[in-house]
Amino acid sequence: MKSIKFIIAAALLTIGMAACDGDKQREQQQVVTDLTNVNQTLVDSLSRANAEKDTLLALMTEIGDGLVKIKDMQQIVASSDLSRETASQKQQLRNDMRLIQNSIAEKQQRLAALEQRLKSADNYNEQLQRNIESLKAQLADQQSIITSLTSQLAQAKQDITNLRGNVDSLRVANEAVTEQREQAREETERTRDELNVCYYIIGTKKELKAAKVIEGGFLRRTKIMEGDFERSSFTQADKRQLTSLNLHSKKVNVLSKHPEGSYQIIDNGTTKSLRITNAKSFWELSNYLVIQIN
Numbered sequence: 001m002k003s004i005k006f007i008i009a010a011a012l013l014t015i016g017m018a019a020c021d022g023d024k025q026r027e028q029q030q031v032v033t034d035l036t037n038v039n040q041t042l043v044d045s046l047s048r049a050n051a052e053k054d055t056l057l058a059l060m061t062e063i064g065d066g067l068v069k070i071k072d073m074q075q076i077v078a079s080s081d082l083s084r085e086t087a088s089q090k091q092q093l094r095n096d097m098r099l100i101q102n103s104i105a106e107k108q109q110r111l112a113a114l115e116q117r118l119k120s121a122d123n124y125n126e127q128l129q130r131n132i133e134s135l136k137a138q139l140a141d142q143q144s145i146i147t148s149l150t151s152q153l154a155q156a157k158q159d160i161t162n163l164r165g166n167v168d169s170l171r172v173a174n175e176a177v178t179e180q181r182e183q184a185r186e187e188t189e190r191t192r193d194e195l196n197v198c199y200y201i202i203g204t205k206k207e208l209k210a211a212k213v214i215e216g217g218f219l220r221r222t223k224i225m226e227g228d229f230e231r232s233s234f235t236q237a238d239k240r241q242l243t244s245l246n247l248h249s250k251k252v253n254v255l256s257k258h259p260e261g262s263y264q265i266i267d268n269g270t271t272k273s274l275r276i277t278n279a280k281s282f283w284e285l286s287n288y289l290v291i292q293i294n
Contacts, residue, residue: 249293
């Protein structure tokens with residue numbers, strides 16, 4: 001505005017000087033020319049000022065739109081369980097935030113350049129400065145929010161990494177426990193099998209004596225020998241599964257000790273068989289079953 005006033009004053013001074021010189025017509029023409037130039041200068045100055053103000057208004061609108069996008073991003077992050085988001089979804093969030101950050105930086109640069117141009121203009125005023133300062137503050141707030149959201153994403157990524165580590169540790173520990181349980185189960189099963197091992201032998205008196213299972217002579221009573229038997233002469237079986245034996249003989253004598261009522265001798269006509277009716281009771285005195293036939 002000062003330069004415009006200076007031009008007008010110069011024009012008026014020219015008119016006065018022209019009157020003093022007496023060459024009225026020539027000087028009047030010069031005055032018209034000067035006033036035309038002044039008017040054009042005013043028009044150009046106003047045009048530039050209006051263009052800069054339009055640019056400022058457009059920038060204000062863009063910054064407002066950017067704030068809306070950031071608030072939408074805040075709601076997405078706040079309402080989402082980032083640990084359950086897929087890798088592509090989290091990558092999309094990071095890409096969106098990166099675009100917003102770049103947009104904020106670009107607006108800050110444009111605002112700084114616009115501020116410099118407006119300060120050099122004749123019609124720059126305090127209201128424009130306040131508008132620019134307000135836009136600077138909005139951009140700073142947007143940058144702060146995006147930085148916070150980016151940090152939340154990074155923390156979520158670290159939490160997921162830690163969670164995966166914990167899951168892996170638990171999986172390893174669970175596998176170890178499962179293996180121990182399997183070993184314990186196998187050991188228990190092996191012990192149970194061992195506890196249910198039994199042995200039986202079926203043979204004539206001569207065969208049983210040869211196997212050193214019984215002793216006795218012509219005048220001596222036949223009895224089962226004391227101590228451990230030679231197991232190779234016996235057939236190994238499982239108490240839980242051994243329920244009957246076909247003896248292939250009509251004459252049968254159970255020599256080993258087994259409680260009465262825990263078994264039966266079944267007559268099949270030409271042969272007999274032994275049926276165990278109470279396995280627990282039958283094997284409680286001995287794990288060896290000795291049967292003499294013929």
